[in-house]
Amino acid sequence: MRNLGGLELARLFLFLALSASAQEHPSSDCTPATYLGITGCAVQPSGECPAGHHKQAVGPSDPRMKAPTRLMCVPDSGSASEAGKRQLAKKVVRYPSGRTKAEYSFYRGSNGEEVPEGAYTTWRASGQKESSCNYTDGQKEGTCRWWDADGRQADSVEYLHGKPRAIAEWEARHPAQPAVYLYPYILVHPSGSLTLISNYAGITRDFSRWQLEDVLASLPQSVWVEGKSIGIQEPGFATEEQRRVMAEVTEKVKAFLVGKGYRVQRLPQ
Numbered sequence: 046m047r048n049l050g051g052l053e054l055a056r057l058f059l060f061l062a063l064s065a066s067a068q069e070h071p072s073s074d075c076t077p078a079t080y081l082g083i084t085g086c087a088v089q090p091s092g093e094c095p096a097g098h099h100k101q102a103v104g105p106s107d108p109r110m111k112a113p114t115r116l117m118c119v120p121d122s123g124s125a126s127e128a129g130k131r132q133l134a135k136k137v138v139r140y141p142s143g144r145t146k147a148e149y150s151f152y153r154g155s156n157g158e159e160v161p162e163g164a165y166t167t168w169r170a171s172g173q174k175e176s177s178c179n180y181t182d183g184q185k186e187g188t189c190r191w192w193d194a195d196g197r198q199a200d201s202v203e204y205l206h207g208k209p210r211a212i213a214e215w216e217a218r219h220p221a222q223p224a225v226y227l228y229p230y231i232l233v234h235p236s237g238s239l240t241l242i243s244n245y246a247g248i249t250r251d252f253s254r255w256q257l258e259d260v261l262a263s264l265p266q267s268v269w270v271e272g273k274s275i276g277i278q279e280p281g282f283a284t285e286e287q288r289r290v291m292a293e294v295t296e297k298v299k300a301f302l303v304g305k306g307y308r309v310q311r312l313p314q
Contacts, residue, residue, distance in 0.1 A: 078117055085119040094118035102205040102213045114208055114216035133162055140170050154183075169194065178204075191272070191308070199306055200272040211270040215245065229268050230276030230312055235287035237294045243268040254294055257301060274308040281314035 074095040075086035083103045086095055094100055098118035131152040136159075138147040149165040161180035169175045173196050178189035184207035193199040205213040212227050227245040234240065241250045241260055246267045252260050277299060279291045295311075302309050 075118070080115055080117060083117060083119065085117045088116050088118055102208070102217060114206065114213045115220055116217050131162070142170065144168065144170065144172055146170075149180075181206075183207075193306060200308075202272040202274075209271045212245070228271060228274070228276055229264075230278055231298060233277065233279045233291045233295050233298070235280065235283045235291060237290050239294075239298070245270050254298060257298065258305075261305075272308075273306055274310065275302060276310045276312040278312040279314055 074089065075098070076089075078085060078087040080103050083101075085101075086098055088094065088100065095118060098120055100116055101119045102114050103117050133150045133152050135150050136148070137145055140146050145168055147165070147167045149161050150163045151159040151161050154160045160183040162182065163180060164177065165180055166177045167175045171194065173194060174192050176189065176191045178185050179187045185204035186206065188201055188203050190198055191200040203210045208216075215227065216224075225244045227243075229241065229243040229245075232240040232242060237254070239252055239254060239257070241248070241252070241264075243249075243264075246265060248264070248268060250260055277295055279288075279295060283291065299309050
């Protein structure tokens with residue numbers, strides 16, 4: 046290898062400096078944008094991203110947050126570069142019997158919390174696989190799958206930055222619309238009656254607990270934006286007797302739904 050002269054060395058250092066500067070500063074085509082802590086560029090009027098960037102759906106990690114998902118242009122190399130610097134640890138959670146309950150990898154966030162990264166798999170106490178998801182920066186990304194107690198695949202949902210594809214795409218199409226809760230849920234009233242609400246499909250149905258199976262069977266597929274997942278909510282203002290009634294109805298509704306293979310979430314009051 047030949048030795049470089051002074052002029053050639055100067056040119057080399059200038060080239061390296063310019064390259065570093067180009068990486069640190071956005072291109073002239075980039076309109077800087079920041080949303081929910083993600084920094085990048087706004088999508089150009091043509092629908093394209095500046096050179097060195099790609100589109101990414103950005104939304105809140107908690108589906109209960111009423112914030113829309115937005116499309117942004119993020120650096121091509123940023124995520125891979127940061128991921129390479131993280132120290133991933135593997136964790137195995139076990140049942141009292143010693144069988145594996147969950148297995149996943151994670152890195153520590155800024156507050157020391159576990160942030161899942163990569164495959165996250167869970168098993169039932171019987172040893173049957175229960176679910177399998179992939180995480181990127183603590184967000185579900187790609188296809189998650191669930192299996193029933195007999196080992197048959199029962200459900201699958203595709204996620205974009207922590208949200209089901211149906212919701213991520215809906216919010217990207219309606220960026221100016223006020224945020225609404227788009228997941229289906231059942232509201233348990235103080236009287237013990239029920240209301241099923243799907244803002245995504247535009248459906249509201251009042252019924253009694255005895256009609257639950259018929260109501261579920263009559264719903265269009267568009268209601269199930271996250272597969273067989275449904276929420277249950279009780280209003281915050283109620284008397285002690287009303288709370289007792291709602292708690293009893295909620296447990297019976299939850300038991301019925303779980304028995305039918307639904308994934309049930311208790312929503313905050």
